[in-house]
Amino acid sequence: MSLDKVMMPVPDGHPDVFEREWPLRVADIDREGRLRFDAATRHIQDIGQDHLRELGFEETHPLWIVRRTMIDLIRPIMFQDMLRLRRWCSGTSNRWCEMRVRIDGRKGGLMESEAFWININRETQGPARIADDFLAGLRRTTDIERLRWKAYLTAGSRDDALEIHEYPVRFTDIDLFDHMNNAVYWSVIEDYLSGHPELLEAPLRVTIEHNAPVALGDKLEIISHVHPPGWTDRFGPGLTDRTVTTLTYAVGDEVKAVASIFPL
Numbered sequence: 001m002s003l004d005k006v007m008m009p010v011p012d013g014h015p016d017v018f019e020r021e022w023p024l025r026v027a028d029i030d031r032e033g034r035l036r037f038d039a040a041t042r043h044i045q046d047i048g049q050d051h052l053r054e055l056g057f058e059e060t061h062p063l064w065i066v067r068r069t070m071i072d073l074i075r076p077i078m079f080q081d082m083l084r085l086r087r088w089c090s091g092t093s094n095r096w097c098e099m100r101v102r103i104d105g106r107k108g109g110l111m112e113s114e115a116f117w118i119n120i121n122r123e124t125q126g127p128a129r130i131a132d133d134f135l136a137g138l139r140r141t142t143d144i145e146r147l148r149w150k151a152y153l154t155a156g157s158r159d160d161a162l163e164i165h166e167y168p169v170r171f172t173d174i175d176l177f178d179h180m181n182n183a184v185y186w187s188v189i190e191d192y193l194s195g196h197p198e199l200l201e202a203p204l205r206v207t208i209e210h211n212a213p214v215a216l217g218d219k220l221e222i223i224s225h226v227h228p229p230g231w232t233d234r235f236g237p238g239l240t241d242r243t244v245t246t247l248t249y250a251v252g253d254e255v256k257a258v259a260s261i262f263p264l
Contacts (some may be wrong), residue, residue, distance in 0.1 A: 003235050008217065011141055019052060023082055024080065034079075035111070036190050037073070038187045039073060047087050047101060048064070048087065057134050065118050066115050066182050067209065068207065069113060069115040070115070074110040076107065080235060082106045087099060088141040090141070091147040096127065096130075098116050099114070100114050117151065117178050125177075152207065152209065152236075152260075166222075169214060169218055178215065179215060189261070199263070202264070203264040205260075205264050206261050207260050211258070214249070222249060224248075225248075229243060247259040
């Protein structure tokens, strides 16, 4: 698998696809009324929590961290629409899983996502084994039982960066792990897209991989690169025909996360 992977289609009608609906709210949209990436990520987290509660494992498996999230903006979902979210498992291992979430708007908007989630032990704060009965339920929608981690992205250098700018970390960005919440990383994506609105003219794939947490007080900097067609071999043979933008989230010399943006 690589950055241009094909996401698993929704197994429509499968009894283990978890579904919820709620309205698109004012706080979740940009100036044009589009559901933002950071807001979509919060919805992905929210339905994950609801799904965990529905399965009956909220008490035994309460803590998860995301290692990678991939979101495809196929068609914008616009204000005053109703969101339909469907969530199911697309791959498992003993300590982590990949979960798909499809977000549909009733008016035809569509965002697809896949996230690599790691189950965390409350005491050690390290990866923990998923209970056998929980795994059995997750595996009802996938035949991938030996999911392995493979990074798709590498950090960009400061030396040849197109731009470097600071991104202030606020108190309200910090979650119960005492780290910057996953959804805030996607606010950086929205900031970048606001200066490059042409990227939103076509279907778009955005991926963020997390290397290390960002804490309150960190001087977070965003290092941007644009890789034109013909110079994108590092992203896999399927992307050599298009431009790939990368954003490296760094605190000093330590890489915290890497994002990529490219048209589908």
